[in-house]
Amino acid sequence: MELTVFWFILITVLFTGFFILEGFDYGVGTLLPFMSDDDSDRRMVLRTIAPVWDGNEVWMITAGGALFAAFPHVYATMFSAFYLALFLMLLALILRGVAFELRSRHESASWRKGFDCAIFFGSFLPAILWGVAVADLIGGLPINDKMIYEGNFFNLLTPHSVLGGIAFLLVFAYHGASFLTIRLKEQHLLDKAKSIANKVGVAAIVAFVLFGAATVTMTDFGESALATLILAVAAVAFVAGFSAMRKNCGKCSFIMSSAAIGLTTVAFFTALFPRLMVSSLNPAFSLTIFNAASTDYTLSIMTKAALLLVPIVLLYQGFTYYIFRKRVSREDLGEH
Amino acid sequence: MEALELSRWQFAITTVYHFFFVPVTLGLSIFTALLETCFVITKREKWKPVCKKLTKFFGTLFLINFAMGVVTGIVQEFHFGMNWSEYSRFMGDIFGAPLALEALTAFFLESTFLGIWMFGWDKLSPKLHLATIWLVAIGSNLSAFWILVANSFMQHPVGYALMNGRAEMANFTALVTNPYVVGEYSHALFAGIATSGFVVIAVSAWKILHDEVSKAAFETTLKAGAVFMLIGLFGVMGSGHLHTQYMLKANPMKLSSMEALWETENPAPFAVVAKINKEEKKNDFEIAVPGVFSFMLYNKPEGEVKGINDLQKMNETMYGPGNYIPDVTGLFWSFRAMVGAGGFMMFVAGVTLLLAWKGWIKKFPCVLKAIPFLLPAAYVANSAGWYVAEGGRQPWIVVGLQKTADAVSPNLTGGEVLLTTVGFTLVYLVLAVLALYAAFRFIKNTTVAEGSDA
Structure with missing residues (x-):
């Protein structure tokens, strides 16, 4: 296999991992204010993601690093094109990361409510922005023959991309709710998570299907039969997860929403292939694995490193989830 | 101001701010790991609970500091693409590799095992739990290594070939074994140990004066912190000296400018x-x-x-x-500020260790009172040091290969960069206040003594 193709696949894998893993902790963060007003309840909700959210976020940082190493032109064009969007995302992630750490450091209600607010916005905003970004990547952006972005912040916002933002937010919120149903122990919180899942789920299905349909018809996504098929399977999986939730199988629902998110990511990258960013000015200006890649020498070194390290990372991250497999109860709040 | 000037300011602000936290992450992770090692292996029953409480005490300070370092570190990584896209295009074939390796080898390691360490006290055996904090310390220091491999290339490019209108990697081994890395990495690591030692003695001095119950435990960490700080300072001096001699070959313009x-x-x-x-x-x-x-x-x-x-x-x-x-005036005085602050830290550490070792420290409460107020010296030294390193390579972004002025993203307007610069700076200020408040409050309210619940 060509190394550039391998790296396209690896970046797909990294984003897939990122959206599945960080998807549920964005979801949990977004749902935090709606789960309960009681501080112990909120601490239990946060405790479900506390040991893992930082490791989940590294999937995004690694995807960024991998783009830089393997497709430097994509890294350069994408990050400078999404300038103000990324600025908002960084502010959100800064607030969120610090809030997780500082929230427990003071007992006062205003201190905790303030940081809960930061966790909410810090989870809500990136979820939307990722949806906008993914829609823009396939929908195309004004990128010129020098690979330089010719638009501004408002070119990033189209009806299609805004729909993408809403769909990502709702799907992640649902994903977070189903995660909570398998990680919490207290009955009243479980009931709350289920009732939220049942409400958000309907909206998420509608947004998912509308966004999928808009993507297939409004962009050249539909030209790839394989991508369209994968996306359809993802939609079916998502709906199946929702109906499993109605039958009180949180685990089935979480597995299905993970599969739906993963398959959606794979579908988008399949439709993009061999492109990574589409130019709306001229298809020839699109950034592809051919014109945006690093040298074979760099790619071969990075391939060895990735083949060695990614399995190890998966092993020890899996170990974390194994250690923290027990449902979170009031007893876990003693410490920290 | 133009996008270029503002982007430089933004990068400088973020780097300096980020490096308020990095040295403490590097050094305090090791210090916390050493304390937990004491807890796990000590045979003295009296020490065991105290070491555990001290581990949690300094571990918590480490966590607050770490969170601040991580979130600003993400800004750094994104910054290259956001504000310096032409740099990223020109240098990506070389510069991207250490960044990706940093994420793969270090970020995953430290963030995953820190999560286990924080919440796994009663879920893992003591030995396994100890292993997680050492993995965090290794991850943090590995991360510093990779980013300094990347920075060293900017200071002193090696192992590359100019082809296809960009710098392409010709020899990965040369990139990693760049002699510049040895100087920068050892200097940063020892600066981290010295800064953390200073944090430890500043906190300990305050606790000895203000917390009767915890006094005994912090008298021990005062000594340990002073030793840690001295080790760091000797290392900083040695590595700085050797690195300066190496700069005669590698970076003569920076060297003569700082003098x-x-x-x-x-x-x-x-x-x-x-x-x-x-x-x-x-x-x-x-x-x-x-x-x-x-x-x-x-x-x-x-x-x-x-x-x-x-x-x-x-x-x-x-x-x-x-x-x-480059900016000769700025470099000249930054270098003197760095060396002066470092020398002053040596004096503080030496006096503290002498008084603590001989048991004379009780006779000089003024020394204990003064130590916390002297802590900013470490931050002056660290910031001035980075000014020498980064200011000294101007007007180049990569010495001899690309100028800073050619590296900025061409699509950005001054207004956009102004907005983000102001936005980041304000958030940094607010968070620094909140984090300091949380840390002070924690230090004040947490006791460390036999029998008490920490």
Whole structure:
């Protein structure tokens, strides 16, 4: 296999991992204010993601690093094109990361409510922005023959991309709710998570299907039969997860929403292939694995490193989830 | 102001702010791991609970600091693409590799095992739990290594070939074994140990004075912190000295600029103070000690050191017309601030250790009172050090290969960069206040003693 193709696949894998893993902790963060007003309840909700959210976020940082190493032109064009969007995302992630750490450091209600607010916005905003970004990547952006972005912040916002933002937010919120149903122990919180899942789920299905349909018809996504098929399977999986939730199988629902998110990511990258960013000015200006890649020498070194390290990372991250497999109860709040 | 100037300011602000936290992450992770090692392996029943509580005490300070370092670190990684897209295009084939390796080898390791460490006290055996904090310490320090591999390339490019309009990697081993890495990495690691040692003695001194119950435990960490700090300071001095000698070959313009040495001299004097005249490219006034600069570089009182004006001519011959002189005034005084603050820290650490070791510290409560207020010296030294490193390579972003002015993202407007610069700076300020408040409150309210619940 060509190394550039391998790296396209690896970046797909990294984003897939990122959206599945960080998807549920964005979801949990977004749902935090709606789960309960009681501080112990909120601490239990946060405790479900506390040991893992930082490791989940590294999937995004690694995807960024991998783009830089393997497709430097994509890294350069994408990050400078999404300038103000990324600025908002960084502010959100800064607030969120610090809030997780500082929230427990003071007992006062205003201190905790303030940081809960930061966790909410810090989870809500990136979820939307990722949806906008993914829609823009396939929908195309004004990128010129020098690979330089010719638009501004408002070119990033189209009806299609805004729909993408809403769909990502709702799907992640649902994903977070189903995660909570398998990680919490207290009955009243479980009931709350289920009732939220049942409400958000309907909206998420509608947004998912509308966004999928808009993507297939409004962009050249539909030209790839394989991508369209994968996306359809993802939609079916998502709906199946929702109906499993109605039958009180949180685990089935979480597995299905993970599969739906993963398959959606794979579908988008399949439709993009061999492109990574589409130019709306001229298809020839699109950034592809051919014109945006690093040298074979760099790619071969990075391939060895990735083949060695990614399995190890998966092993020890899996170990974390194994250690923290027990449902979170009031007893876990003693410490920290 | 233009996007270029503002992007430089933004990068400088973020780097300096980020590096308030990084040294403490590097050093305090090791210190916390050592405390937990004490807890796990000590045979003295009296020490076991105290070591555990101290582990959690300094571990919590480490966590607050770590969170601040991580979130600003993400900004750093995104910054290259957001504000410096042409740099990323030109350098990506080389520069992206250490960044991706940093994420794969270090970020995953530290963030995953820190999560286990924080919440796994009663879920893992003590030995396995101890292993997680050591993995965090290894991850943090590995991360510093990779980013300094990347930075060293900017200071002193090796193992590359200019092809297809960009710098392409020709030799990965050369990139990683760049002698510049040895100097930068060891200097940063020891600076981290020294800074963390200072944090430990500052906190301990305050606790000894204000917390009767915890006094005994913090008298021990006062000693341990002072030793840790001295180890760091000797390391900083040694690595700084060797690195300066290496710069004579690798980076002569930076070297002569930080000494404001305008004309080539042999032996070269060391100016203690100077009134620098950038326009006429000379010093209007200086107090200089003859031969000392040469001595620092050659270990003997003779040896030629090229002056800035000759280096400027050499650069013009090599790279064409232009101004290749960095901010001499800023470098000259930053270097003195760094060395002065470092020397002062040596004095503080030495006095503290002597008094603590001999048990005299109780007779000098004024010393204990003063130590926390002297802590900013470490932050001055760290920030000034980065100014020397990064200011000293200007006007280049990669010395000899690409100028900073050619590296900025062409699609950005001044207004956009102004908005983000103001936004980041405000958030940094607010968060620094909140984090400091949380840390002070924690220090004040947490007791460490046998039998008490920590």
